[in-house]
Amino acid sequence: MEHIYFDHAATTPVDKRVLEKMLPYFTEKFGNPNSQHWFGRETVAAVDEARDTIAKLIGAKPSEIYFTSGGTESDNWALRGTAHAYKDRGRHLIVSAVEHPAMIATAKELIKEGYDVTFAEVDEYGKVDVEKLKKAVRSDTIFIGVMTANNEVGTIQPIAEISAFAKERGILFFTDAVQAAGALPIDVKSPAVDMLSFSGHKFYGPKGIGVLYIRTGVKLGRIITGGHQERSMRGGTTNVPLIVGMAEALRLAQEKCAENAAYVASLRDKFIARVSKEIPFVKLNGHPTDRLPANANFSFRYVEGESLLFSLDLAGIAVSSGSACSSGSLEPSHVLLAMGLPEGLAHGSIRFSFGIHNTPEQVDYAVDKLKEIIVKLRALSPLFPKDLKNEVFEKEI
Amino acid sequence: MYTEKVMEAFQNPKNVGEIEDYDGMGMIGSEACGDIMQVFIKVKDGVITDAKFKTFGCAAAIATSSTATEMIKGMTVDEALEVTNKKVIEVLGGLPPQKIHCSVLAEQAIKAAIEDYKKKQSA
Numbered sequence: 001m002e003h004i005y006f007d008h009a010a011t012t013p014v015d016k017r018v019l020e021k022m023l024p025y026f027t028e029k030f031g032n033p034n035s036q037h038w039f040g041r042e043t044v045a046a047v048d049e050a051r052d053t054i055a056k057l058i059g060a061k062p063s064e065i066y067f068t069s070g071g072t073e074s075d076n077w078a079l080r081g082t083a084h085a086y087k088d089r090g091r092h093l094i095v096s097a098v099e100h101p102a103m104i105a106t107a108k109e110l111i112k113e114g115y116d117v118t119f120a121e122v123d124e125y126g127k128v129d130v131e132k133l134k135k136a137v138r139s140d141t142i143f144i145g146v147m148t149a150n151n152e153v154g155t156i157q158p159i160a161e162i163s164a165f166a167k168e169r170g171i172l173f174f175t176d177a178v179q180a181a182g183a184l185p186i187d188v189k190s191p192a193v194d195m196l197s198f199s200g201h202k203f204y205g206p207k208g209i210g211v212l213y214i215r216t217g218v219k220l221g222r223i224i225t226g227g228h229q230e231r232s233m234r235g236g237t238t239n240v241p242l243i244v245g246m247a248e249a250l251r252l253a254q255e256k257c258a259e260n261a262a263y264v265a266s267l268r269d270k271f272i273a274r275v276s277k278e279i280p281f282v283k284l285n286g287h288p289t290d291r292l293p294a295n296a297n298f299s300f301r302y303v304e305g306e307s308l309l310f311s312l313d314l315a316g317i318a319v320s321s322g323s324a325c326s327s328g329s330l331e332p333s334h335v336l337l338a339m340g341l342p343e344g345l346a347h348g349s350i351r352f353s354f355g356i357h358n359t360p361e362q363v364d365y366a367v368d369k370l371k372e373i374i375v376k377l378r379a380l381s382p383l384f385p386k387d388l389k390n391e392v393f394e395k396e397i
Numbered sequence: 398m399y400t401e402k403v404m405e406a407f408q409n410p411k412n413v414g415e416i417e418d419y420d421g422m423g424m425i426g427s428e429a430c431g432d433i434m435q436v437f438i439k440v441k442d443g444v445i446t447d448a449k450f451k452t453f454g455c456a457a458a459i460a461t462s463s464t465a466t467e468m469i470k471g472m473t474v475d476e477a478l479e480v481t482n483k484k485v486i487e488v489l490g491g492l493p494p495q496k497i498h499c500s501v502l503a504e505q506a507i508k509a510a511i512e513d514y515k516k517k518q519s520a
Contacts, residue, residue, distance in 0.1 A: 302453065303453075304431055304432065304453055304454050304455055304458075306455035306456060307407070307454065307455050307456050307458075307459055310399075310404070310407065310456045311408075314404075314408060332431065343428060343429040343431075344428040344429070347428070347431040379413070380410065380413055380451060380452055380453075380459065381451060381452070381453040382424065382433055382434070382435035382451035382452065382453060383428065383433060383453050
């Protein structure tokens with residue numbers, strides 16, 4: 001059986017060119033860049049070069065790039081680091097209701113520490129309501145965090161408008177660009193952000209490595225204390241091979257950004273068109289046009305997401321229900337609920353995320369299989385009314 | 398995360414469907430919680446001669462529905478009341494901890510179907 005991978009928003013395979021570039025730094029060039037001797041010094045240049053490459057690709061200065069263990073740590077650092085360092089200025093933080101759990105869970109921890117958090121509302125497409133966000137700002141607001149694009153439904157957020165507003169009000173603005181990096185051009189100057197995060201493994205780079213961009217002048221509190229790595233801002237032995245790999249992966253992704261995005265979007269559009277036309281009682285979640293090129297998220301009424309996920313898995317098709325980070329939880333996705341989706345539809349949602357190695361044939365195969373599986377699972381469902389017309393369903397939602 | 402037995406029962410569930418002239422029917426769960434199970438039973442001389450189900454839910458919910466309905470066929474209604482979710486889980490070779498609640502659904506739906514049957518008998 002062919003195994004088809006439609007879960008690129010969860011992670012991507014490492015590009016072979018990236019792997020080649022990383023390999024020497026595991027074996028021959030294994031030194032610790034903080035060591036004084038030759039073995040250490042040999043790796044310093046590789047880390048500097050990677051930092052320069054990444055800085056150039058996102059319009060930053062090398063001194064504004066901080067290496068972390070990935071998106072979660074970067075998000076934690078931006079939010080908690082701001083809260084702690086600027087608490088004398090205020091204790092109110094705003095994050096969107098559809099942020100990654102790395103932000104939502106951290107915000108909830110900060111509430112326990114005595115901070116006030118507003119979870120900014122989104123519309124039915126998962127887009128942050130900018131007017132409502134503006135009204136939520138108080139004199140003691142110190143932080144606004146809105147992701148560049150959502151990981152579950154792929155909606156691209158109006159961060160230009162929000163960052164301009166934050167700047168005008170003197171509030172620090174952070175964007176989680178984990179899903180956007182590699183798929184969309186990233187430039188920390190346009191729109192201007194104070195902090196930005198991304199993670200290597202979402203653009204054919206390695207797992208376990210990420211970046212937090214911190215604009216010069218922004219002074220964050222430390223969350224990982226230790227040695228003098230990362231200008232004494234983040235302890236932990238410098239992960240040379242992964243840093244080298246992430247820089248190369250980002251370089252390759254940016255080089256072909258438009259081309260890859262167009263290809264992946266063509267697969268997504270083919271998938272969306274066929275599913276919408278050929279399977280009744282479905283709803284495309286997320287924005288019709290302002291969405292990541294790789295993302296299609298559908299709710300299949302009368303079908304539960306996990307049983308659909310496993311049925312697709314048994315047919316060789318790898319997808320995700322809601323977000324992989326929340327699988328194992330019995331709650332429906334916080335993103336879909338924030339968008340106002342009824343719980344029945346939220347439980348039946350599946351994310352398909354396409355990649356550069358996928359083919360139109362795989363999309364066709366997946367849709368054919370999906371049709372069969374949906375018929376089978378609906379026959380099992382006590383909720384499925386045999387005589388319901390699609391027009392009635394469309395009115396209901 | 399699931400045993401082979403669970404995946405097998407999920408992939409090829411037995412007793413799927415409805416019994417039109419059922420003697421007892423029970424439906425448990427809610428769409429908001431993400432699982433609903435409906436059980437139909439046919440009873441003759443106090444013995445369950447047929448059982449069918451319809452389930453909206455995860456793989457564990459579907460697998461336990463299939464296994465539980467398979468277990469109660471041929472049992473007396475009182476024996477069927479003793480079929481607990483623990484016994485169903487044993488037959489399936491275990492369930493992940495966060496999925497235990499799905500097996501409770503099968504137990505409850507069977508109990509509801511038997512109650513429905515008994516109510517009709519006494520009416």
